[in-house]
Amino acid sequence: MIDRFLNLGLVPPTTIRIMDGVEGSMQQFIPGAKEAYDCTERDLDGYEKDLMKMWIFDTIICNWDRHSGNFLIKNDKVYAVDNGFSMGALFGNRVVEIDSKIDGHREFTKFGHGLFFDFELPEDLLQNFQKFISDNESKQILKELLSELMGERHAAAVISRIEQVGKIVTEQKMIPNSANPFWRTYNL
Amino acid sequence: MQFVEIYKLQNNGDQKVIATCKLAEEGIVCEGEPLFIENLEKEGILDYSQPQARIKLFPKDGIKFLENLKYALKSGYLSATDVQNS
Numbered sequence: 572m573i574d575r576f577l578n579l580g581l582v583p584p585t586t587i588r589i590m591d592g593v594e595g596s597m598q599q600f601i602p603g604a605k606e607a608y609d610c611t612e613r614d615l616d617g618y619e620k621d622l623m624k625m626w627i628f629d630t631i632i633c634n635w636d637r638h639s640g641n642f643l644i645k646n647d648k649v650y651a652v653d654n655g656f657s658m659g660a661l662f663g664n665r666v667v668e669i670d671s672k673i674d675g676h677r678e679f680t681k682f683g684h685g686l687f688f689d690f691e692l693p694e695d696l697l698q699n700f701q702k703f704i705s706d707n708e709s710k711q712i713l714k715e716l717l718s719e720l721m722g723e724r725h726a727a728a729v730i731s732r733i734e735q736v737g738k739i740v741t742e743q744k745m746i747p748n749s750a751n752p753f754w755r756t757y758n759l
Numbered sequence: 760m761q762f763v764e765i766y767k768l769q770n771n772g773d774q775k776v777i778a779t780c781k782l783a784e785e786g787i788v789c790e791g792e793p794l795f796i797e798n799l800e801k802e803g804i805l806d807y808s809q810p811q812a813r814i815k816l817f818p819k820d821g822i823k824f825l826e827n828l829k830y831a832l833k834s835g836y837l838s839a840t841d842v843q844n845s
Contacts, residue, residue: 603770606837610798611794635805639798640832640836643836652835653834653836656810
């Protein structure tokens with residue numbers, strides 16, 4: 572949902588389903604995609620823009636579990652799968668409070684892809700953030716939808732993180748290395 | 760002997776074992792698709808029992824590495840079994 576609102580295009584269509592009495596998520600299968608575990612460093616050349624987007628996305632969803640088994644590549648696109656340990660799910664669903672420091676994840680592959688401090692961010696990412704953070708109606712709709720799924724505090728925290736990250740992204744067009752301690756500090 | 764099998768989802772929906780990681784005297788020994796194993800062993804996996812500590816586990820860490828594989832590999836594209844005994 573967050574991926575859609577920010578128009579990132581990273582997460583395959585995903586929906587909630589109840590199977591055998593157990594609620595879970597069901598996601599479109601991407602046939603022929605390669606997990607990053609099946610890639611050489613050279614295989615990932617050319618995917619930097621999407622990897623940057625995924626880095627930002629993981630910060631917003633507080634995903635501590637991005638690694639080479641949790642993203643795929645196919646036809647010049649990166650797909651972020653298995654986002655299950657996001658939103659504090661690794662920490663008993665604790666909410667990352669609005670005024671907390673946000674957390675980016677560390678480099679998530681042996682190649683070091685995932686840390687893009689001081690890299691110029693993709694223009695479409697900047698535009699998408701600019702559009703979303705200036706669109707109060709979209710923010711309100713996303714907040715309401717997330718509230719239904721995970722409660723108001725989580726939803727408010729997500730919106731806050733989007734605004735915090737969006738401010739840095741749109742003003743500086745990069746995540747400066749000076750943001751590094753802030754980016755890596757967490758308060759769960 | 761304790762071991763974990765790692766499965767990969769095929770395009771036809773079948774699951775294929777691509778690697779097996781076994782507890783040995785020197786730690787964990789993984790056999791299977793070379794590139795996958797090389798990347799898994801170099802990258803390591805998070806210790807999901809204490810995520811906040813952000814400790815990475817590698818084959819040298821023995822049984823803990825085996826025990827955490829099923830939490831690391833749960834995307835559907837890749838999955839790992841519980842620790843099994845043979």
